[in-house]
Amino acid sequence: MKCSLCNKRAFFKGPLGPFCEGHLIESVRERARKEIEGVNEKILLAVSGGKDSLVLMDVMAHIYDKEKLVAVTVVEGAGRYRLKEVEVAKAFAQKLGIRYYYVTFKELFGLTLDEMVSKGRLSPCTYCGVFRRRALEYLAEKEGAIVATGHTLDDEAHTALLNLLRGSWEDVLKINSRVRLKPLRKVYEVEVAAYAKVIGVPFQSEECPYIVTRPSLRARLRERLFELEEVRPGTLIRWREALERLGSPKRRVKYCKLCGYPTSPDREICRACELAMEVGARVPKRLRP
Numbered sequence: 001m002k003c004s005l006c007n008k009r010a011f012f013k014g015p016l017g018p019f020c021e022g023h024l025i026e027s028v029r030e031r032a033r034k035e036i037e038g039v040n041e042k043i044l045l046a047v048s049g050g051k052d053s054l055v056l057m058d059v060m061a062h063i064y065d066k067e068k069l070v071a072v073t074v075v076e077g078a079g080r081y082r083l084k085e086v087e088v089a090k091a092f093a094q095k096l097g098i099r100y101y102y103v104t105f106k107e108l109f110g111l112t113l114d115e116m117v118s119k120g121r122l123s124p125c126t127y128c129g130v131f132r133r134r135a136l137e138y139l140a141e142k143e144g145a146i147v148a149t150g151h152t153l154d155d156e157a158h159t160a161l162l163n164l165l166r167g168s169w170e171d172v173l174k175i176n177s178r179v180r181l182k183p184l185r186k187v188y189e190v191e192v193a194a195y196a197k198v199i200g201v202p203f204q205s206e207e208c209p210y211i212v213t214r215p216s217l218r219a220r221l222r223e224r225l226f227e228l229e230e231v232r233p234g235t236l237i238r239w240r241e242a243l244e245r246l247g248s249p250k251r252r253v254k255y256c257k258l259c260g261y262p263t264s265p266d267r268e269i270c271r272a273c274e275l276a277m278e279v280g281a282r283v284p285k286r287l288r289p
């Protein structure tokens, strides 16, 4: 099998055709370049230490001014989970010449994720998702940067479909907003994995301990979509592009009475503050309201 763009042997056959190593790398970087077109600010890279986020770092280091990049890991737990990830992310950032640091839930919110989960009634993913997002928002503000995450095409397609199943078009279209950069949003998970292999990213970080014990609707959806993509290659990218044509939702922004961060128009208090009150955590105030 030959690369679809040159005469070399293809090492990978993805949904967009067979590629040689060089053309896979180039194709991924090119798609990322398009996603960040026109951006000139400092960028805070959200790095979990997993393969997607390491690929994000590598891609960005090659298509953007390194002086304007900073990578950060938000650590939810105390010990066990994530410590290895921090070591891996740190070493990788150093190799690429990107500034790196990590912060913990405990420092920012006064509790670890485990402590929140043991005190709260909701699923671990709720606390993890809400506070992780807030941590990045807060750190980006502190750095005067915009956040970039390693979300792939698969992540985006799953999120959009989940929101559709929950019945909210407005939430479906939120993925078109450019509040956060997602340079890999048009790159398939399998392409990210192949890219990781080419550049020698250490494989693969540990699964989230909560996912293993309580598989979410998302995890199930992921498996079904994977099967669908096998049968009809290109399904996810067609779905993503169809959504993109619908544009992002116009919404009014309201600010949380307690912390000053933007929240949805039907709320007085943001989700993070609400959850923090439930479990007895704290939420840092917005620096520049």
Ligand SMILES: [Zn+2]
Pocket (backbone or CB within 6 Å): 003, 004, 005, 006, 007, 008, 019, 020, 021, 022, 023
């Ligand atoms: Zn080629």
Ligand SMILES: [Zn+2]
Pocket (backbone or CB within 6 Å): 256, 257, 258, 259, 260, 261, 269, 270, 271, 272, 273, 274, 283
């Ligand atoms: Zn708030």
